[in-house]
Amino acid sequence: MSKSTKALFSLVFSILLLHFPSAGAEEKSAYKIEHMKDNVYRFSAGHYRSVFMVTKQGIFVTDPISDEAAKYLREQLTKRFDVPIRYIAYSHNHVDHTLGGQILAQDGADVVAHEYAAEDLKWTRAPTALPNITFRDTLDIALGDSRVELRYHGPNNGRGSVSMRFMPANVLYVVDWIVIGRMPYRDLLGYDIHGMIHSTREILSGEPFDLFIGGHAETGSRKDVARYLAYLEALYAAVRDGMLAGKSLKALQSEIKLPEYADLPMYDEWLPLNIAGVYKSLVEVSYFNFRPDIDAEF
Known part of the structure; x- marks a missing residue:
């Protein structure tokens, strides 16, 4: 290779590095810690979100998200706060939220989860720290003058998914089964549409909260959560009524529009998939394909 050719390759490579940073640099730039309210903070790793609370008695951390995210978060907590991690709480069993637990728990922190989430992580041999504290319905964990209220609302997404207040x-944290500022994820993989509606209704009928933080997308208010619930109810009703009228999935995806929610990010891309998710649930869970009153091909 001539010197001029080598020089040209070197120049091109340098330009590429400027415009396309390394994967490590991209990952690190995706991490962010934000102060949200009082002693509560939000940790973002790309489009994933977790929450932690800092007290003089220690730190309460939620979903570690991944090994790399947990390493970054642990380093930052050590640098910023002169107190140990006391508790790690998993929102539910899905490994895209629970991986990295062993990194945050390495100094002896307790790992908390609902009993169904803990059971699933154990049975599936998930490569993360297994919970040593579990509960069935409610659990309150106090750290000095602060506390975290964990509540199970029944099936909704995955196994053992809980709210944390x-x-x-008065900050409420919920992962996956409430998402505000964006459409629900694609074809609702792993979701129970009935449970999502039921659990969100239960949240809204409970004590008011000052700030909502989700495991994805945006933060918001009770009004935002109420709008999310209205979308779920409208989506479910439209798919159900269409199926009762004997319409195919293809017809439902063509006809159902729900224009009052067209401002939500991913509306065009994910509305047809949301429809498919409800359709699938009504067939597999509610057995619409066995209904004698529905004249349709499933």
């Missing part, structure tokens, strides 16, 4: 900041 951080007090006295």
Whole structure:
């Protein structure tokens, strides 16, 4: 290779590095820690979100997300706060939220999860720290004058998915089964549409919260969560009624529009997939394909 050719390759490579940084640099730039309210913070790793609460008695951390994200978060907590991690709480069993637990728990922190989530992580031999504290319906964990209220609302997404309320900041954290500022994920993989509606209704009928933080997308208010619930109810009703009228999935995806939610990100891309998710649930869970009153091909 001539010197001029080598020089040209070197120049091109340098330009590529400027415009396309390394994977490591991209990952690190995707991490962010934000102060949300009082002693509650949000940790973002790309489009994933977790929450932690800092007290003089220690730190309460939620979903570690991944090994790399957990390493970054642990380093930052050590640098920023002169207190140990006391608790790690998993929102549910899915490994895209629970991996990395062993990194945050390595100094002896307790790992908390609902009993169904803990069971699933154990049975599936998930490569993360297994919970040593579990509960069935409710669990309150106090750290000094602060506490976290964990509540199980029944099936909704995955196994053992819970809400966490951080007090006295009154910040509510829910992963996956409530998403505000965006459409629900694709074809609702792993979701129970009935459970999503039921659990969200239960949240809205409970004590008011000051700030909602989700495991994805945006933060918001009770009004935002109520709009999310209205979307789920409208989506479910439209698919159900269309199926009762004997319409095919293809017809439903063509006809159902729900234009009042067209401002939500991913509306065009994911509405047909959301419809498919409800359709699939009504066939597989509610057995619409065995209904004698429906004249349709499933």
